Amino acid sequence: MSKIKTFVIVPTYNEADNINPLIAQLLALPIKIGVVVVDDNSPDGTGSMADEWAAKHPDRVHVIHRAGKMGLGTAYIAGFKHCLNAPTIGRIMTMDADFSHNPRYIPDMIALSTEKQIVIGSRYVEGGGERYCTKKRIFMSKVANALTRTLLGLKAHDTTAGFRLYHRQVLESIPLDEIFSSGYSFLVEILFLCQQNNWQIGEIPIIFEDRRAGTTKISKNEVIKGQITIARLFFRRLMSK
Ligand SMILES: Nc1nc2c(ncn2[C@@H]2O[C@H](COP(=O)(O)OP(=O)(O)OP(=O)(O)O)[C@@H](O)[C@H]2O)c(=O)[nH]1
Numbered sequence: 233m234s235k236i237k238t239f240v241i242v243p244t245y246n247e248a249d250n251i252n253p254l255i256a257q258l259l260a261l262p263i264k265i266g267v268v269v270v271d272d273n274s275p276d277g278t279g280s281m282a283d284e285w286a287a288k289h290p291d292r293v294h295v296i297h298r299a300g301k302m303g304l305g306t307a308y309i310a311g312f313k314h315c316l317n318a319p320t321i322g323r324i325m326t327m328d329a330d331f332s333h334n335p336r337y338i339p340d341m342i343a344l345s346t347e348k349q350i351v352i353g354s355r356y357v358e359g360g361g362e363r364y365c366t367k368k369r370i371f372m373s374k375v376a377n378a379l380t381r382t383l384l385g386l387k388a389h390d391t392t393a394g395f396r397l398y399h400r401q402v403l404e405s406i407p408l409d410e411i412f413s414s415g416y417s418f419l420v421e422i423l424f425l426c427q428q429n430n431w432q433i434g435e436i437p438i439i440f441e442d443r444r445a446g447t448t449k450i451s452k453n454e455v456i457k458g459q460i461t462i463a464r465l466f467f468r469r470l471m472s473k
Protein backbone atom coordinates (compact mmCIF):
# COMPACT_ATOMS: atom_id res chain seq x y z
CA MET A 233 0.00 0.00 0.00
CA SER A 234 1.33 3.39 -1.01
CA LYS A 235 2.10 5.93 1.75
CA ILE A 236 1.52 9.02 -0.40
CA LYS A 237 -0.76 11.47 1.42
CA THR A 238 -1.97 13.55 -1.54
CA PHE A 239 -3.63 12.24 -4.68
CA VAL A 240 -4.87 14.41 -7.52
CA ILE A 241 -7.90 13.27 -9.49
CA VAL A 242 -7.72 14.07 -13.21
CA PRO A 243 -10.96 13.38 -15.12
CA THR A 244 -10.29 12.80 -18.80
CA TYR A 245 -12.26 12.61 -21.97
CA ASN A 246 -10.16 12.80 -25.14
CA GLU A 247 -7.04 14.30 -23.60
CA ALA A 248 -4.46 12.22 -25.53
CA ASP A 249 -2.39 15.30 -26.38
CA ASN A 250 -2.18 16.40 -22.75
CA ILE A 251 -2.13 13.29 -20.55
CA ASN A 252 1.53 12.25 -20.98
CA PRO A 253 3.12 15.66 -20.32
CA LEU A 254 0.64 16.26 -17.48
CA ILE A 255 1.41 13.03 -15.62
CA ALA A 256 5.15 13.56 -16.22
CA GLN A 257 4.92 17.02 -14.60
CA LEU A 258 2.80 15.79 -11.69
CA LEU A 259 5.25 13.00 -10.87
CA ALA A 260 8.20 15.42 -11.11
CA LEU A 261 6.85 17.93 -8.56
CA PRO A 262 9.14 18.56 -5.57
CA ILE A 263 6.39 17.19 -3.30
CA LYS A 264 5.45 13.54 -3.81
CA ILE A 265 1.87 13.12 -4.93
CA GLY A 266 -0.15 10.40 -6.65
CA VAL A 267 -2.55 10.66 -9.59
CA VAL A 268 -5.95 9.07 -10.22
CA VAL A 269 -7.02 9.37 -13.84
CA VAL A 270 -10.77 8.84 -14.33
CA ASP A 271 -11.22 8.12 -18.02
CA ASP A 272 -14.59 7.68 -19.70
CA ASN A 273 -13.47 5.33 -22.46
CA SER A 274 -11.99 8.20 -24.48
CA PRO A 275 -12.07 7.31 -28.19
CA ASP A 276 -8.60 8.87 -28.63
CA GLY A 277 -6.97 6.29 -26.33
CA THR A 278 -6.27 8.55 -23.31
CA GLY A 279 -7.21 5.66 -20.99
CA SER A 280 -4.60 3.26 -22.34
CA MET A 281 -1.92 5.98 -22.24
CA ALA A 282 -2.73 6.45 -18.55
CA ASP A 283 -2.55 2.65 -18.08
CA GLU A 284 1.05 2.70 -19.29
CA TRP A 285 1.94 5.16 -16.52
CA ALA A 286 0.11 3.02 -13.97
CA ALA A 287 2.07 -0.06 -15.09
CA LYS A 288 5.36 1.81 -14.58
CA HIS A 289 4.37 3.55 -11.31
CA PRO A 290 1.69 1.38 -9.67
CA ASP A 291 2.00 3.20 -6.32
CA ARG A 292 1.65 6.64 -7.83
CA VAL A 293 -0.68 6.38 -10.82
CA HIS A 294 -4.10 4.75 -10.67
CA VAL A 295 -6.62 4.64 -13.50
CA ILE A 296 -10.37 4.26 -13.22
CA HIS A 297 -12.00 3.22 -16.48
CA ARG A 298 -15.68 3.94 -17.01
CA ALA A 299 -17.72 2.60 -19.87
CA GLY A 300 -18.58 5.92 -21.54
CA LYS A 301 -18.87 9.66 -21.07
CA MET A 302 -20.86 10.08 -17.87
CA GLY A 303 -20.04 13.64 -16.88
CA LEU A 304 -17.44 15.50 -14.88
CA GLY A 305 -19.28 15.41 -11.54
CA THR A 306 -19.69 11.64 -11.48
CA ALA A 307 -16.03 11.28 -12.54
CA TYR A 308 -14.99 13.30 -9.48
CA ILE A 309 -17.18 11.12 -7.25
CA ALA A 310 -15.60 7.93 -8.64
CA GLY A 311 -12.16 9.44 -7.91
CA PHE A 312 -13.19 10.59 -4.41
CA LYS A 313 -14.47 7.14 -3.47
CA HIS A 314 -11.30 5.52 -4.77
CA CYS A 315 -9.16 7.85 -2.62
CA LEU A 316 -11.38 7.57 0.47
CA ASN A 317 -10.95 3.79 0.32
CA ALA A 318 -7.21 4.22 0.92
CA PRO A 319 -6.81 5.31 4.56
CA THR A 320 -3.33 6.75 3.97
CA ILE A 321 -4.68 9.44 1.63
CA GLY A 322 -5.42 12.59 3.65
CA ARG A 323 -5.64 15.22 0.90
CA ILE A 324 -7.61 14.76 -2.28
CA MET A 325 -7.16 17.19 -5.15
CA THR A 326 -8.91 17.71 -8.49
CA MET A 327 -7.60 19.34 -11.66
CA ASP A 328 -8.31 19.47 -15.38
CA ALA A 329 -6.11 17.53 -17.79
CA ASP A 330 -5.67 20.34 -20.31
CA PHE A 331 -3.03 22.48 -18.50
CA SER A 332 -5.55 25.19 -17.63
CA HIS A 333 -4.50 24.25 -14.10
CA ASN A 334 -0.74 24.35 -13.99
CA PRO A 335 0.79 21.68 -11.71
CA ARG A 336 3.28 24.25 -10.40
CA TYR A 337 0.62 25.65 -8.04
CA ILE A 338 0.12 22.33 -6.25
CA PRO A 339 2.88 22.79 -3.61
CA ASP A 340 1.37 26.15 -2.54
CA MET A 341 -2.09 24.62 -2.36
CA ILE A 342 -0.78 21.80 -0.18
CA ALA A 343 1.05 24.33 2.04
CA LEU A 344 -2.17 26.31 2.65
CA SER A 345 -4.01 23.09 3.52
CA THR A 346 -2.28 23.08 6.90
CA GLU A 347 -4.62 26.00 7.80
CA LYS A 348 -7.66 25.39 5.59
CA GLN A 349 -9.67 22.26 4.89
CA ILE A 350 -10.44 23.25 1.31
CA VAL A 351 -8.04 25.11 -0.97
CA ILE A 352 -9.10 26.52 -4.33
CA GLY A 353 -6.70 27.42 -7.14
CA SER A 354 -8.41 30.75 -7.80
CA ARG A 355 -8.57 33.17 -10.71
CA TYR A 356 -10.36 35.83 -8.73
CA VAL A 357 -8.11 36.66 -5.80
CA GLU A 358 -5.24 39.16 -5.89
CA GLY A 359 -2.49 37.81 -8.15
CA GLY A 360 -4.81 35.42 -9.99
CA GLY A 361 -6.17 35.78 -13.51
CA GLU A 362 -6.71 34.33 -16.95
CA ARG A 363 -4.38 34.08 -19.94
CA TYR A 364 -5.06 33.19 -23.58
CA CYS A 365 -8.79 32.79 -22.82
CA THR A 366 -11.52 34.01 -25.12
CA LYS A 367 -13.58 37.01 -24.03
CA LYS A 368 -16.67 34.79 -24.10
CA ARG A 369 -15.11 32.31 -21.69
CA ILE A 370 -13.93 35.01 -19.29
CA PHE A 371 -17.39 36.63 -19.39
CA MET A 372 -19.20 33.32 -18.75
CA SER A 373 -16.98 32.44 -15.78
CA LYS A 374 -17.44 35.89 -14.27
CA VAL A 375 -21.24 35.71 -14.64
CA ALA A 376 -21.34 32.22 -13.10
CA ASN A 377 -19.20 33.39 -10.20
CA ALA A 378 -21.25 36.53 -9.61
CA LEU A 379 -24.50 34.50 -9.63
CA THR A 380 -23.27 31.81 -7.28
CA ARG A 381 -21.84 34.35 -4.86
CA THR A 382 -24.96 36.52 -4.73
CA LEU A 383 -27.72 33.90 -5.03
CA LEU A 384 -26.06 31.12 -3.04
CA GLY A 385 -24.05 33.29 -0.67
CA LEU A 386 -20.82 31.48 -1.50
CA LYS A 387 -17.86 33.23 0.10
CA ALA A 388 -15.09 31.86 -2.11
CA HIS A 389 -14.09 34.16 -4.97
CA ASP A 390 -13.70 31.42 -7.58
CA THR A 391 -16.67 29.14 -7.09
CA THR A 392 -16.52 27.30 -10.42
CA ALA A 393 -12.84 26.35 -10.33
CA GLY A 394 -12.03 22.68 -10.77
CA PHE A 395 -8.57 23.08 -9.24
CA ARG A 396 -9.13 22.19 -5.62
CA LEU A 397 -7.82 20.40 -2.56
CA TYR A 398 -10.11 18.81 0.03
CA HIS A 399 -9.11 17.26 3.32
CA ARG A 400 -10.40 13.69 3.58
CA GLN A 401 -12.75 14.75 6.44
CA VAL A 402 -14.48 17.25 4.17
CA LEU A 403 -15.43 14.61 1.61
CA GLU A 404 -16.38 12.17 4.37
CA SER A 405 -18.80 14.78 5.73
CA ILE A 406 -20.70 15.10 2.45
CA PRO A 407 -23.25 12.54 1.20
CA LEU A 408 -21.62 12.20 -2.21
CA ASP A 409 -24.37 10.00 -3.61
CA GLU A 410 -26.99 12.66 -2.89
CA ILE A 411 -25.34 15.30 -5.09
CA PHE A 412 -27.69 15.83 -8.01
CA SER A 413 -25.32 17.54 -10.49
CA SER A 414 -23.59 15.04 -12.74
CA GLY A 415 -21.70 17.57 -14.86
CA TYR A 416 -19.75 20.80 -14.42
CA SER A 417 -22.16 22.35 -11.92
CA PHE A 418 -21.09 19.63 -9.47
CA LEU A 419 -18.29 22.04 -8.52
CA VAL A 420 -20.74 24.70 -7.35
CA GLU A 421 -22.93 22.18 -5.55
CA ILE A 422 -20.13 20.56 -3.57
CA LEU A 423 -18.74 23.97 -2.60
CA PHE A 424 -22.21 24.97 -1.38
CA LEU A 425 -22.32 21.82 0.79
CA CYS A 426 -18.78 22.45 2.10
CA GLN A 427 -19.72 25.99 3.15
CA GLN A 428 -22.94 24.73 4.80
CA ASN A 429 -20.78 22.35 6.84
CA ASN A 430 -18.61 25.31 7.91
CA TRP A 431 -15.33 24.00 6.56
CA GLN A 432 -12.59 26.62 6.20
CA ILE A 433 -11.93 27.55 2.58
CA GLY A 434 -8.69 29.15 1.38
CA GLU A 435 -7.67 30.36 -2.08
CA ILE A 436 -4.29 30.40 -3.85
CA PRO A 437 -4.02 32.76 -6.83
CA ILE A 438 -3.50 31.00 -10.15
CA ILE A 439 -3.21 32.14 -13.73
CA PHE A 440 -5.75 30.02 -15.57
CA GLU A 441 -4.72 29.35 -19.17
CA ASP A 442 -6.86 28.20 -22.06
CA ARG A 443 -6.53 24.49 -22.84
CA ARG A 444 -3.21 23.65 -24.53
CA ALA A 445 -4.53 20.95 -26.84
CA GLY A 446 -7.78 19.17 -27.64
CA THR A 447 -11.31 20.52 -27.66
CA THR A 448 -13.84 21.63 -25.09
CA LYS A 449 -16.33 19.18 -23.61
CA ILE A 450 -18.74 21.83 -22.34
CA SER A 451 -22.00 21.72 -24.26
CA LYS A 452 -24.89 24.19 -24.26
CA ASN A 453 -26.74 21.57 -22.27
CA GLU A 454 -24.15 21.87 -19.47
CA VAL A 455 -24.70 25.62 -19.30
CA ILE A 456 -28.47 25.10 -18.91
CA LYS A 457 -27.90 22.39 -16.29
CA GLY A 458 -25.63 24.83 -14.44
CA GLN A 459 -28.41 27.40 -14.31
CA ILE A 460 -30.85 24.78 -13.01
CA THR A 461 -28.36 23.78 -10.30
CA ILE A 462 -27.99 27.40 -9.16
CA ALA A 463 -31.80 27.81 -9.06
CA ARG A 464 -32.27 24.58 -7.06
CA LEU A 465 -29.59 25.47 -4.54
CA PHE A 466 -30.97 29.01 -4.27
CA PHE A 467 -34.39 27.63 -3.26
CA ARG A 468 -32.79 25.18 -0.86
CA ARG A 469 -30.96 28.11 0.74
CA LEU A 470 -34.20 30.10 1.03
CA MET A 471 -36.04 27.15 2.61
CA SER A 472 -33.29 26.61 5.19
CA LYS A 473 -33.39 30.25 6.39
N1 LIG B 1 -14.06 11.42 -17.15
C1 LIG B 1 -14.64 12.52 -17.68
N2 LIG B 1 -13.90 13.66 -17.82
C2 LIG B 1 -14.50 14.74 -18.37
C3 LIG B 1 -15.86 14.75 -18.79
N3 LIG B 1 -16.15 15.98 -19.28
C4 LIG B 1 -15.02 16.71 -19.17
N4 LIG B 1 -14.01 15.96 -18.64
C5 LIG B 1 -12.65 16.38 -18.30
O1 LIG B 1 -12.80 17.42 -17.35
C6 LIG B 1 -11.80 18.41 -17.51
C7 LIG B 1 -12.48 19.76 -17.78
O2 LIG B 1 -13.14 19.73 -19.05
P1 LIG B 1 -12.91 20.86 -20.16
O3 LIG B 1 -13.50 20.44 -21.45
O4 LIG B 1 -11.47 21.26 -20.19
O5 LIG B 1 -13.79 22.00 -19.58
P2 LIG B 1 -13.40 23.48 -19.49
O6 LIG B 1 -12.00 23.64 -18.96
O7 LIG B 1 -14.44 24.17 -18.70
O8 LIG B 1 -13.49 23.94 -21.02
P3 LIG B 1 -12.32 24.14 -22.10
O9 LIG B 1 -11.01 24.10 -21.40
O10 LIG B 1 -12.65 25.41 -22.75
O11 LIG B 1 -12.36 22.99 -23.02
C8 LIG B 1 -10.92 17.94 -18.65
O12 LIG B 1 -9.82 17.24 -18.11
C9 LIG B 1 -11.84 16.98 -19.43
O13 LIG B 1 -11.15 16.01 -20.16
C10 LIG B 1 -16.61 13.52 -18.63
O14 LIG B 1 -17.79 13.41 -18.96
N5 LIG B 1 -15.95 12.46 -18.07
Ligand SMILES: [Mg+2]
Binds near residue numbers: 332443
Ligand atom coordinates in the same frame (compact mmCIF):
# COMPACT_ATOMS: atom_id res chain seq x y z
MG1 LIG C 1 -10.46 23.02 -19.84
